[in-house]
Amino acid sequence: xxxxxxxxxxxxxxxxxGDWDASIHDQxxxxxxxxxxxxxxxxxxxxxxxCGIGTQTLGLxxxxxxxxxxxxxxGGVARLDEEAARRGLAVSSRVDDLRxxxxxxxxxxxxxxxxxxxxxxxxxxxxxxxxFRNCLRVLRAGGLAVFSVRDYAAIPRVHPDVRPYGLRRxxxxxxxxxxxxxxxxxxxxxxxxxxxxxxxxxxxxxxxxARYYAVTIDRLLALMAxxxxxxxxxxxxxxxxxxxxxxxxGPRTVSR
Numbered sequence: 001x002x003x004x005x006x007x008x009x010x011x012x013x014x015x016x017x018g019d020w021d022a023s024i025h026d027q028x029x030x031x032x033x034x035x036x037x038x039x040x041x042x043x044x045x046x047x048x049x050x051c052g053i054g055t056q057t058l059g060l061x062x063x064x065x066x067x068x069x070x071x072x073x074x075g076g077v078a079r080l081d082e083e084a085a086r087r088g089l090a091v092s093s094r095v096d097d098l099r100x101x102x103x104x105x106x107x108x109x110x111x112x113x114x115x116x117x118x119x120x121x122x123x124x125x126x127x128x129x130x131x132f133r134n135c136l137r138v139l140r141a142g143g144l145a146v147f148s149v150r151d152y153a154a155i156p157r158v159h160p161d162v163r164p165y166g167l168r169r170x171x172x173x174x175x176x177x178x179x180x181x182x183x184x185x186x187x188x189x190x191x192x193x194x195x196x197x198x199x200x201x202x203x204x205x206x207x208x209x210a211r212y213y214a215v216t217i218d219r220l221l222a223l224m225a226x227x228x229x230x231x232x233x234x235x236x237x238x239x240x241x242x243x244x245x246x247x248x249x250g251p252r253t254v255s256r
Contacts, residue, residue, distance in 0.1 A: 002121045005192075005210035006052060007075035012194055013053045015168040015175050020055070027115070028059020030238050031146065035065075035111055038245065040144050044110035045255045047138065049098050050118030054080035054091070060113075061089040070096035070103060098122065099131045104138040110254050112139060115148040117241060120212045123187060125223060128215065132227035141250025145229060148241045152214040159183045172199035186214050220244060 006013075014020035032042065040046070042064040048057040051069035053076050061067040061084065069091055071077050077093050084091040096103045098114060099122065112135045122128045135145050161181035168175045174197040182189045192208040221232050221244060229246030236242050 002210055003072045005208045006071070006073035008206060008208045009192065010053055010073065010075035010079040012175065013079070015170065016165050016177060024055055024059045025062070027056055027239060028063050031056060031060055031113065032063040032065070034146065034235070034238050034243070035144065038144055039142065039252050040111045041254060045108070046111045046113065047104055047109050048113050049101060049135065050114040051080055051093070052076045052116065054083050056113060056115045057091055058083060058087060058089060061091055067091045068104070069093045070101070072097055099127055099134065101134045101138055106137055107140050109138050109143060110140055111144040111146065113146040115239065117148065117150045119147050119149055119220065120215055121210065123211060123213045125219070128220070129223050129227055132224050132229065136228050136248050139248040140253050140255065141248060142252025143248045145224070145246045147244045148239050149217065149220065149244065151217055151242050153216045157183050173197065188212055188214060217242060217244065
């Protein structure tokens with residue numbers, strides 16, 4: 001379901017941001033500052049394991065990191081490739097599953113990131129633990145994992161919960177995007193309604209559907225610890241969502 005959702009959304013994903021280029025720059029700078037402060041310098045090898053269309057990948061590549069990127073959505077990866085080429089940025093991309101990271105070799109990376117609440121698309125603790133163990137596997141000793149997620153413990157469970165993004169313009173077209181959350185215990189379905197109005201008044205609406213696990217940050221940190229991460233942190237002053245950080249144990253080394 002998640003792959004199909006993001007395949008459909010890929011051509012329009014940038015419209016969810018007020019200014020996508022500014023978000024790329026700002027998030028890249030914020031993540032670079034975090035990585036540098038924790039011993040992952042510019043020039044290190046980083047995998048964005050849930051890259052989408054590349055908001056964080058492009059930002060970190062622009063900051064000078066050697067970026068690999070993967071996602072379950074072929075459409076998202078293809079859009080990332082187009083955007084990287086247009087900006088003259090070198091990114092190695094592939095379609096891959098966050099649960100397995102089959103395309104990443106053991107101990108090959110200085111950092112792994114997965115941002116924009118991608119982790120809760122994994123709908124069970126078992127799937128989350130599998131993903132965290134593979135994130136640990138692909139890191140060098142001392143390598144860093146960085147995940148940004150919603151703080152579900154602080155979100156009221158309104159049913160249905162209607163969340164508009166606002167009106168965007170692209171050329172002569174107008175776009176209105178609205179999310180609707182519908183709760184089902186500790187999970188919820190998201191329907192994204194994207195309406196496009198052309199200059200001649202013709203309108204069309206696409207409806208895309210995905211599902212999330214409203215897993216708490218405390219539970220995610222416990223699962224990261226179970227997977228083998230140490231030096232666990234929750235940071236609330238890096239991105240627009242809380243950021244979770246963990247380290248693979250061992251003496252720190254950095255690839256060049």
